[in-house]
Amino acid sequence: MLKVLKAGFYTTVQDAGRFHYRNKGVPVSGVMDEMSVFKVNSLLENEESSAVLEITMTGPTLIFEKETSMALGGAKMSATLNNLPIQNYKVYRIEKGDILSFGRLEKGFRSYLAVKGGFTSKEILGSRSFYKPITKVNRLIDNDNVPFSLVEDFQPKLSEIKVASFLDESVLEVNKAPEFDILTDKQLEEIFSKTFTVAHENNRMAYQLSETITPHTKSMLTSATIPGTVQLTPAGKLIVLMKDGQTTGGYLRAVQLTDKAICILAQKKGGDVVSFKLV
Amino acid sequence: MNSPKINIKPFGVHSVLIEWPNEVSEVILEKILHFERFLNKEVFTNKEWELVPSYNSLLIINRTKQIDFQKLSSDISNWYVQLKESPKPDRYLWRLPVSYDLEFGLDLEEVANHFHKTKEEIIALHTGATYTVFGIGFLPGFMYLGGINKELEMPRKATPRAKVVKGAVGIAGKQAGIYPQESPGGWNIIGNCAVPIFDASKENPCFVSVGDKIEFYKISKAEHDLHRIEAEVGIYKPEKIKIDA
Numbered sequence: 443m444l445k446v447l448k449a450g451f452y453t454t455v456q457d458a459g460r461f462h463y464r465n466k467g468v469p470v471s472g473v474m475d476e477m478s479v480f481k482v483n484s485l486l487e488n489e490e491s492s493a494v495l496e497i498t499m500t501g502p503t504l505i506f507e508k509e510t511s512m513a514l515g516g517a518k519m520s521a522t523l524n525n526l527p528i529q530n531y532k533v534y535r536i537e538k539g540d541i542l543s544f545g546r547l548e549k550g551f552r553s554y555l556a557v558k559g560g561f562t563s564k565e566i567l568g569s570r571s572f573y574k575p576i577t578k579v580n581r582l583i584d585n586d587n588v589p590f591s592l593v594e595d596f597q598p599k600l601s602e603i604k605v606a607s608f609l610d611e612s613v614l615e616v617n618k619a620p621e622f623d624i625l626t627d628k629q630l631e632e633i634f635s636k637t638f639t640v641a642h643e644n645n646r647m648a649y650q651l652s653e654t655i656t657p658h659t660k661s662m663l664t665s666a667t668i669p670g671t672v673q674l675t676p677a678g679k680l681i682v683l684m685k686d687g688q689t690t691g692g693y694l695r696a697v698q699l700t701d702k703a704i705c706i707l708a709q710k711k712g713g714d715v716v717s718f719k720l721v
Numbered sequence: 722m723n724s725p726k727i728n729i730k731p732f733g734v735h736s737v738l739i740e741w742p743n744e745v746s747e748v749i750l751e752k753i754l755h756f757e758r759f760l761n762k763e764v765f766t767n768k769e770w771e772l773v774p775s776y777n778s779l780l781i782i783n784r785t786k787q788i789d790f791q792k793l794s795s796d797i798s799n800w801y802v803q804l805k806e807s808p809k810p811d812r813y814l815w816r817l818p819v820s821y822d823l824e825f826g827l828d829l830e831e832v833a834n835h836f837h838k839t840k841e842e843i844i845a846l847h848t849g850a851t852y853t854v855f856g857i858g859f860l861p862g863f864m865y866l867g868g869i870n871k872e873l874e875m876p877r878k879a880t881p882r883a884k885v886v887k888g889a890v891g892i893a894g895k896q897a898g899i900y901p902q903e904s905p906g907g908w909n910i911i912g913n914c915a916v917p918i919f920d921a922s923k924e925n926p927c928f929v930s931v932g933d934k935i936e937f938y939k940i941s942k943a944e945h946d947l948h949r950i951e952a953e954v955g956i957y958k959p960e961k962i963k964i965d966a
Binding site for chain 1: 732735740745768771862863865902914919921926932
């Protein structure tokens, strides 16, 4: 088990996501920043879908109750192992009783903790990803335990990797979404020339952007949405749906973030600035 | 048979949206579900694909791969033109019990006043219709129900509630529905249904599918309390009637 001594701001178990229930209204969930998770899971030679902890803004204090190997990735959060600073994208051998804690948020917004073999908390509807009420809880709290398998003798092929960080990138590449062609030239011009500030209303469901563009009165019938869909409300507000985002919506779907752009945005917090680029 | 026209639109690199004419129509919904069955059975058989129907559209998603939009849209057009009649799958009419007690029907009096009707007349209009499930979304198990009586079309609340309870039965504009879990919401709440529409512990977590029908019937608060206990211990089975295709 991994025991939560202090929960931090918002830590969840996430894997690749929950698929094949979108027609029943179930969001896919799963890790927000797939690129960073791909790297930590690769370092530990895990399956791509192995569950990790997604650690948001202020990290927890955790104690390992058995041996394993671990790696961190994503945001930089001044992590320490038994009070000694550790780096992202490097494999650390863990002994029973080791304590992992996090300090000041240096860069990015979401950090990922992977262990060899992945976390093995209960799968519900094909996924371990937290999403209330599919899972009973929406985040870890003090004294929670997260199970993982004992691994005594893992010898990684690579003990660390150099990662070209995208944490400083702020251009979100997008493709057309279904209502792109009914936006006015002015609205399109605004979307692609303005910069947008991430509002404080940002979470795993959606990121709202503070600046608005020209309002409209167009309406549509409720239709499917996916993570990365940028919705335009009649008031001219842009809302980017993320991994826990609703599966259908009635707002115009203006553009669609690329997979990488979702990762870039997932590492942004309220006050950060982004822009859109059509590819 | 003359098929309604479709329009195929790109939606990022992993998805394609097929749209039918912009109207709420059972004929169109039937066509969408017919085409969805064909695609699920004959084309998108691998687990990488997922389809989401709603009102006048069908989204096709590939989990990981980029879609070749030109090729897939021309294939979709061909498959659609050649679509053959096929036996309809089992469809159900679900009869769901609702308590319209004022403890649950927070807006029932306001709705009655709005239409200059009695509460009983409002309940009769709500229970008198057969609704069609045009989509499931917003929340797990949240049904978008079409078929509301015109005399019950009322705008959503000017200020949404921060908290609507699980099972709340609501109306808004041309739509009716049930909140499957506690959530913020702007619909007018006229009652509560104790049958859990979504249960993550079940292999099929939501017994309703798009295309099914729903009817409501009035029960007393005492019966509602009993259903709630039955639901909590997992023994309540909603009443269903097979619809003849």
